[in-house]
Amino acid sequence: MSPPSSSSSSVPPGDPSCPVTGTGFAQASSSAAQALAADASVAPLLRVRGLEYRLPPAAQASGEGVEAQGRLLWHVAALDWAPTPASGWVHLKGDNGSGKTTLLRVLAGMQPATGGKLEWQTRDAHPVRYLHQQPYLFDTSVAGNLVLAARWQPDSGSAGQQRDQVEEMLRWSGLSDQARQPARSLSGGERARLALARAWLSRPPVLLLDEPAANLDQAAVEQLALRLEQMCQQGCAVILSSHQDNALSQGSSARWTLSAASLHTEPTAGSVVFMG
Numbered sequence: 001m002s003p004p005s006s007s008s009s010s011v012p013p014g015d016p017s018c019p020v021t022g023t024g025f026a027q028a029s030s031s032a033a034q035a036l037a038a039d040a041s042v043a044p045l046l047r048v049r050g051l052e053y054r055l056p057p058a059a060q061a062s063g064e065g066v067e068a069q070g071r072l073l074w075h076v077a078a079l080d081w082a083p084t085p086a087s088g089w090v091h092l093k094g095d096n097g098s099g100k101t102t103l104l105r106v107l108a109g110m111q112p113a114t115g116g117k118l119e120w121q122t123r124d125a126h127p128v129r130y131l132h133q134q135p136y137l138f139d140t141s142v143a144g145n146l147v148l149a150a151r152w153q154p155d156s157g158s159a160g161q162q163r164d165q166v167e168e169m170l171r172w173s174g175l176s177d178q179a180r181q182p183a184r185s186l187s188g189g190e191r192a193r194l195a196l197a198r199a200w201l202s203r204p205p206v207l208l209l210d211e212p213a214a215n216l217d218q219a220a221v222e223q224l225a226l227r228l229e230q231m232c233q234q235g236c237a238v239i240l241s242s243h244q245d246n247a248l249s250q251g252s253s254a255r256w257t258l259s260a261a262s263l264h265t266e267p268t269a270g271s272v273v274f275m276g
């Protein structure tokens, strides 16, 4: 992982990964935000202030016009997250429809928030990778999917280095025997493994996983937990969503819960999280 930058943000202007509207850090009014501002010793990877997401305004029941403001799906008053290689991943929890996917997509810069501010404080221009619950696989072989990921990464290296990366990821994901198989013929669990390996090949600083356990049996969830542990130890900051408790929640070091339209955090040792 790139070390946190001392400047406030490396997100390029105009990049949707910085969905800035409304409240900025300087204007954040909650007492938690003021307490955070006072603690200059913390260098969080992620800083969030007054972030909120409102659903698009619905048509009025009468059929005339639309609501002035859509329903508030969630609000995050203030959050600083400073994961370390030892701190493990964050489990984002919440009932169906509470807004987990939307929050991950906003954090990934794939969808703008309707208010507030977030910053990934890293020198990496595009630090965040988001993995969809049903990941898209290219219409080629298992190895072909990894070859494309190896070619398209920013520092792609020589053809030999790319080959080594592909072979390493095939071994890591346990898919070496299926290297030549069409990726789209894999089982649900195998597809999830390939998608994770494809994302991990380029060693992103931050990985957001949307319901990664959705199609997995218990053994596969436990294997995934081991892989995530390795990834975190190698410096990847991981947030994963799941509405269930399983091996992934047991292995997480922090829990963020969406309920009653707010994000609630439970910090644990090694993972510095503050919440207002």
Ligand SMILES: Nc1ncnc2c1ncn2[C@@H]1O[C@H](COP(=O)(O)OP(=O)(O)OP(=O)(O)O)[C@@H](O)[C@H]1O
Pocket: 055, 056, 073, 094, 095, 096, 097, 098, 099, 100, 101, 102, 103, 243
């Ligand atoms: N563009 C939109 N227009 C209207 N409603 C939307 C829009 N986007 C999301 N929603 C609603 O927002 C709510 C939250 O959706 P989201 O997928 O983020 O929840 P979730 O917690 O990930 O759910 P699940 O656990 O079922 O996957 C849902 O009720 C969804 O229908």
